[in-house]
Amino acid sequence: MSANRRDFIKFVVAGAVTAGCPVDLSLVAAQTAEPHRGGANVDGEDNRICHQVRDGRVFSRPPASAKHDVVIVGGGVSGLTAAYRLQHRDVLLLEKEPQWGGNAYAMEYDGSPYATGSAFLWSDSDAFRFAKEIGLDPLPVNCPDGSIINGEFVPDTWGDGLNKLPYPPFTRDSFKKFKKEMMAIDVEKRGQELYDLPFSNFTKLYSREIKQWWDAFGLSNWGATSDETAAGLAITEFQDVVDQSRVDNRFTWPGGLGAVTKKLADILQPKFGERMQTGATIVAVSPGKEDVQVTYVVGGELKTVTAKAVIMATPKFITRHVVEGLPDKQSQAMQQIRYAPYCVVNLIFDKPVFNKGYDTWCPGNTFTDIVVADWVIRKKSGYKQKYNILSCYTPMQEEERGNLLTEGGARKIAANVLRDFQKLAPETNVDPVEVHIYRRGHPMYMSTPGLFTQVQPQVRQPMDRIFFANTDSQGPESTTNEAIVAARRAVRQVEARLAGRPAGKEAAVLG
Numbered sequence: 001m002s003a004n005r006r007d008f009i010k011f012v013v014a015g016a017v018t019a020g021c022p023v024d025l026s027l028v029a030a031q032t033a034e035p036h037r038g039g040a041n042v043d044g045e046d047n048r049i050c051h052q053v054r055d056g057r058v059f060s061r062p063p064a065s066a067k068h069d070v071v072i073v074g075g076g077v078s079g080l081t082a083a084y085r086l087q088h089r090d091v092l093l094l095e096k097e098p099q100w101g102g103n104a105y106a107m108e109y110d111g112s113p114y115a116t117g118s119a120f121l122w123s124d125s126d127a128f129r130f131a132k133e134i135g136l137d138p139l140p141v142n143c144p145d146g147s148i149i150n151g152e153f154v155p156d157t158w159g160d161g162l163n164k165l166p167y168p169p170f171t172r173d174s175f176k177k178f179k180k181e182m183m184a185i186d187v188e189k190r191g192q193e194l195y196d197l198p199f200s201n202f203t204k205l206y207s208r209e210i211k212q213w214w215d216a217f218g219l220s221n222w223g224a225t226s227d228e229t230a231a232g233l234a235i236t237e238f239q240d241v242v243d244q245s246r247v248d249n250r251f252t253w254p255g256g257l258g259a260v261t262k263k264l265a266d267i268l269q270p271k272f273g274e275r276m277q278t279g280a281t282i283v284a285v286s287p288g289k290e291d292v293q294v295t296y297v298v299g300g301e302l303k304t305v306t307a308k309a310v311i312m313a314t315p316k317f318i319t320r321h322v323v324e325g326l327p328d329k330q331s332q333a334m335q336q337i338r339y340a341p342y343c344v345v346n347l348i349f350d351k352p353v354f355n356k357g358y359d360t361w362c363p364g365n366t367f368t369d370i371v372v373a374d375w376v377i378r379k380k381s382g383y384k385q386k387y388n389i390l391s392c393y394t395p396m397q398e399e400e401r402g403n404l405l406t407e408g409g410a411r412k413i414a415a416n417v418l419r420d421f422q423k424l425a426p427e428t429n430v431d432p433v434e435v436h437i438y439r440r441g442h443p444m445y446m447s448t449p450g451l452f453t454q455v456q457p458q459v460r461q462p463m464d465r466i467f468f469a470n471t472d473s474q475g476p477e478s479t480t481n482e483a484i485v486a487a488r489r490a491v492r493q494v495e496a497r498l499a500g501r502p503a504g505k506e507a508a509v510l511g
């Protein structure tokens with residue numbers, strides 16, 4: 001596509017890269033002792049303020065204006081689930097963004113939903129059962145993943161597709177050998193050992209195209225290439241992917257798992273009213289003898305409330321900066337978790353362009369895979385696809401995070417996604433009506449060797465009245481399911497603590 005044609009396409013950038021900064025910028029700018037260096041350099045300023053928080057700057061604490069049983073910090077799927085499970089208590093739920101959902105958040109274009117993050121869940125998961133419990137009807141994907149390789153669409157990559165891969169015969173044979181040998185590994189039996197080894201120890205024994213495929217799959221699903229992925233996770237995932245050819249047990253809704261957080265918010269808001277606040281950024285969580293003080297910024301003002309217990313449903317790179325008095329070992333464990341930057345670029349077409357598969361892998365491109373936003377309703381009687389919205393998952397390496405800081409940088413990534421997509425599907429020489437980019441600086445923790453076995457058990461230790469939810473407490477992979485499981489565990493711990501029982505015991509239980 002020529003630069004001129006691209007100039008006529010509307011690019012819309014959303015999402016916050018500096019989500020790592022738990023402070024309302026205007027307030028801190030007003031409070032900071034340093035002279036204000038002029039308002040133009042927003043990105044530089046964001047970093048300066050984030051560094052102050054990181055370096056332990058203490059904000060003034062107004063006296064407590066309210067008391068609650070439980071304060072939940074973070075309104076992603078984990079925080080919302082915890083609130084749902086604690087409806088019988090006096091709970092205050094606080095979220096810094098203007099919307100609920102965190103990484104499971106869907107947006108719409110002219111009434112057509114599309115994902116900005118989380119896409120699907122599995123029918124054998126707690127998330128599936130929970131979705132049904134809250135009144136949602138999950139819809140089957142029923143389409144094992146295909147790939148686009150050398151410009152050719154290959155359905156069911158790891159099933160029948162192995163015979164059709166557009167590679168020389170020895171490369172196809174290597175894919176088949178890899179499949180056979182990975183399927184023979186008993187991950188449960190070798191669990192600990194495999195979770196402490198990098199997956200590339202295995203992929204290096206086969207043709208390099210296999211590593212390329214898995215680098216895309218790993219980056220998209222758990223933020224890490226094969227060199228940095230725990231082998232136990234990748235092999236388990238591989239066995240699941242192969243099973244998809246037999247029975248695809250993935251379910252979703254148009255626009256992905258944002259449907260779950262939207263439903264939770266819709267259920268809770270009428271009941272919680274004022275006790276459920278967006279635009280409320282927590283700056284300090286301070287444990288006392290009888291209660292915990294939670295200080296947050298809302299509407300440009302600092303507020304403090306007290307609670308008998310607090311659930312931190314925020315990611316740990318934030319949590320460790322706002323919770324005071326964390327034991328060194330736990331704080332260090334939280335610091336060890338790495339997070340991948342990630343864009344989801346939605347290409348919005350007003351005519352059918354690509355509807356060949358639900359989730360299609362495109363190794364070797366700017367993006368890793370394409371999800372068709374309305375896949376699960378496309379065959380419903382009476383449904384007509386008004387827009388063909390393609391969610392291009394575009395995970396990035398940690399060192400590329402800076403490219404997301406400016407709108408221009410984010411737009412450039414989206415333009416590269418569009419360029420690569422149009423190269424892959426040249427037969428559809430159609431421009432999108434709009435391109436929407438949702439950027440996030442630290443959304444997905446990386447499933448690195450040792451994380452699940454050594455780091456996460458440390459991270460989720462309760463701290464008297466403070467408990468740790470969020471998917472990054474649970475593992476081995478950042479999923480909506482793990483976020484829900486972590487919430488359930490934290491709720492059990494809270495109930496135990498409020499009943500005067502030791503909550504520590506509950507930490508040993510994963511589910």
Ligand SMILES: Cc1cc2nc3c(=O)[nH]c(=O)nc-3n(C[C@H](O)[C@H](O)[C@H](O)COP(=O)(O)OP(=O)(O)OC[C@H]3O[C@@H](n4cnc5c(N)ncnc54)[C@H](O)[C@@H]3O)c2cc1C
Nearest residue numbers: 022074076077078096102103118119120282470471479480
């Ligand atoms: C691109 C992408 C694709 C994915 N695909 C899938 C998928 O297909 N299936 C799947 O199961 N999972 C998927 N995941 C993972 C899944 O989205 C996450 O694991 C899940 O949404 C995490 O939920 P959470 O509540 O634990 O954390 P989060 O979603 O991170 O929620 C934490 C919340 O805390 C808020 N917060 C942070 N700091 C503060 C503060 N100081 N004060 C107040 N609030 C604060 C944040 O704004 C956020 O809303 C995907 C993730 C990404 C990024």
